Amino acid sequence: MIEVRGLTKRYGPQTVVDDLSFTVEAGQVTGFLGPNGAGKSTTMRMIIGLAAPDRGTATIGGRNYRDLAVPLVEVGALLDAGAVHGGRTAYDHLHALAVSNGLPRKRVDAVLARTGMEGVAGKRAGGFSLGMRQRLGIAATLLGEPRVLIFDEPVNGLDPEGIRWVRDLMRSLAAEGRAVLVSSHLMSEMAQTADHLIVIGRGRLIADTAVSELTRTNGEGAVVVRVSDRARFAQQLSAAGATVRDGLESSLVVSGMSAADIGQLAAYHGVALSELTPQRVSLEEAFMELTRDSIEFSGVAA
Incomplete structure (x- = not known):
């Protein structure tokens, strides 16, 4: 598992990560969410020793990353899909990583197969699309069969089939008992992929909860209602304190x-309902509500 305790990082006068604590458990996908500039990438960099915290700790299986004898067999991390020598073939890139970590050549063939890259193994990475570089980066994380995996925006550049493939891969890795930490700005994907969510804003923890709990605690969604006399029932709903708009x-x-209260109001007034459909709050709506005070830049619609 990953344990982050009181993690703090400053760059000059700016505090990028501020007393952050959370745990990434084995056997589940933990989504790491936050607006741009929230500190997600910096936190991931501190977990794998690419940045030094000013205070606090980040451990993997109870140890600092720098203390891992063979890091690739403990944790696989994809933070930058472009971090690959463009002149190397996909196979050579993975083989170099395997050799430097004392891993057998067969692991290269195994991860090429698992990521669907066997057909391009002999092609140079410099000619790959962003989506193919993402797949190559994911293949590298799997080389040592680690129990902990970290992915920063792994679906960037992928087409719909590729996004679905990443989703299925994350779920399968968690089902194998691995701890998976993944950041993404695609809320629809996180809703389908993650078991648990860590939400931060301006470097501080905002929520540490299950996906279902986050959407539930941020309120019920709207209710779609159909009646024969729409205008009259809209007035009755408004008089009862509801907010009503045309759908x-x-x-x-x-x-x-609530839908139950709307049904009771309709019965009281003798209104026949042809539809009464609760609309659950989406993860995107819950996220936007939760982080509205943590957004660094926001535009105004024309």
Whole structure:
């Protein structure tokens, strides 16, 4: 597992990571979320020893990264898909990593197969698309069959098939008992991939919770309602304290009132409902609400 305790990092007067603590458990995918500039990449860099914390600790299996005898068999990390010599073939890149970590050649063939890169093993990495470099980086993380895996934005540059492949891979790695930490800005993917979420803003912890718990605690979603006399029932809903707006195909979208309460109100007024559909808060909506005070830059719609 990964344990982060009181982690703090400053660059000059700016505190990038501020007294951050969380745990990444084995057997699950932990999503690492936050707005741009929240400190996610810096935290990941400190976990694998690429940046030194000003205070606090980050350990892997109870040890600092620098104390791991053969790091690649303990933890695999993909922080920058472009960190590969463009003149090397995919095979040679992986083989060099394997040799330097005392790993057998067969591991290169195994990870090329698992990442679907067998057909391009002899091609130079400099000619790869960003998506193919992502796959090569993921293959490198798997070389030592580590129990801990860290991925920073692994779906960047991937097409829909590739994104789905990464999702399935993350789930399969967790099912094998590995601890998987993955950052992403694609909330729809995190909703389908992650078991647990760590959300930070301005370097500080905002939430450490299950996906379902985050969406539940950030309120019920709207309720789609259809009735024959839409205008009249909208007035009755508003009088009862609900917020009502027009929806698609002559529906009403009601917030601030549960589906059960809407049903009771309809029964009281003798209104026949043809639809009463609760809309659960999405992870994206919950995330935006949770981090609205931590966004560094925001634009105004025209």
